[in-house]
Amino acid sequence: MSTYKAETYGEQVADVYDGWYGVYDEAMIDLLAELAHGGRALELGIGTGRVALPLAARGVEVHGIDASPAMVARMRAKPGGAQVPVRVGDFADVQAEGDFDLVFIVFNTFFALLTQDAQVRCFRNVAARLKPGGTFALEAFVPDLTRFDHSGTTNKATRVTEDRVELDVSQHDAATQHVVSNKVVLTDGQVRLYPIQIRYAWPAELDLMAQLAALRLRERWSGWRREPFDAQSGKHISIYERAG
Numbered sequence: 001m002s003t004y005k006a007e008t009y010g011e012q013v014a015d016v017y018d019g020w021y022g023v024y025d026e027a028m029i030d031l032l033a034e035l036a037h038g039g040r041a042l043e044l045g046i047g048t049g050r051v052a053l054p055l056a057a058r059g060v061e062v063h064g065i066d067a068s069p070a071m072v073a074r075m076r077a078k079p080g081g082a083q084v085p086v087r088v089g090d091f092a093d094v095q096a097e098g099d100f101d102l103v104f105i106v107f108n109t110f111f112a113l114l115t116q117d118a119q120v121r122c123f124r125n126v127a128a129r130l131k132p133g134g135t136f137a138l139e140a141f142v143p144d145l146t147r148f149d150h151s152g153t154t155n156k157a158t159r160v161t162e163d164r165v166e167l168d169v170s171q172h173d174a175a176t177q178h179v180v181s182n183k184v185v186l187t188d189g190q191v192r193l194y195p196i197q198i199r200y201a202w203p204a205e206l207d208l209m210a211q212l213a214a215l216r217l218r219e220r221w222s223g224w225r226r227e228p229f230d231a232q233s234g235k236h237i238s239i240y241e242r243a244g
Contacts, residue, residue, distance in 0.1 A: 006090045009196045010068025027224040033058040035135050039101030044091040045109035049075035065091040092122040104137040111198040123213035136240040143200045148172045216243040
């Protein structure tokens with residue numbers, strides 16, 4: 001029986017997360033600040049504040065939701081982190097106080113919701129929190145099924161040095177669009193596992209979820225600098241707004 005929960009990934013990686021992903025794209029902060037219009041923003045999966053803190057430094061009132069207390073504690077220890085209001089829980093259902101000019105979720109974190117039902121609930125939760133004229137910004141990869149072999153698995157070395165080996169090991173269930181993965185880090189005398197599970201969705205499926213929540217797609221780009229999105233794009237930045 002799986003013991004994987006909404007907080008599992010964050011609790012396992014909190015101590016190494018900023019070392020892996022601490023660098024952010026300044027263009028992302030520029031665009032999010034523009035979408036917030038100087039108002040209130042809510043980040044789903046706020047984590048260690050990698051995005052929230054530089055956005056707050058631009059004068060945006062940032063709030064957050066995250067399932068992992070360990071990740072939030074890392075943010076609290078950073079300058080300005082203690083001033084960001086955060087609710088701990090599953091962002092499909094947990095609600096923040098008040099309404100927002102911008103709700104956003106980046107770095108594929110939306111796919112941490114492991115069922116289509118949870119993903120639809122998240123869209124509805126977002127729609128309920130948006131002010132009139134507010135927007136929902138979502139960054140996610142475009143699924144690439146070629147990364148899995150004919151049996152639905154991936155076993156790949158991502159780093160090999162004289163004292164460290166890192167492996168990505170995954171199993172893919174195409175019927176449910178569910179991927180169970182482990183990042184395996186081998187060092188002299190130690191093995192660490194960083195488990196993650198996702199349920200990916202295609203852009204068209206996300207657009208349908210938005211429609212069910214009375215949201216509509218306003219823009220879609222392949223990057224934070226508004227690069228055009230096309231069939232070759234590996235990721236998308238989708239901007240949704242209230243329909244009607």
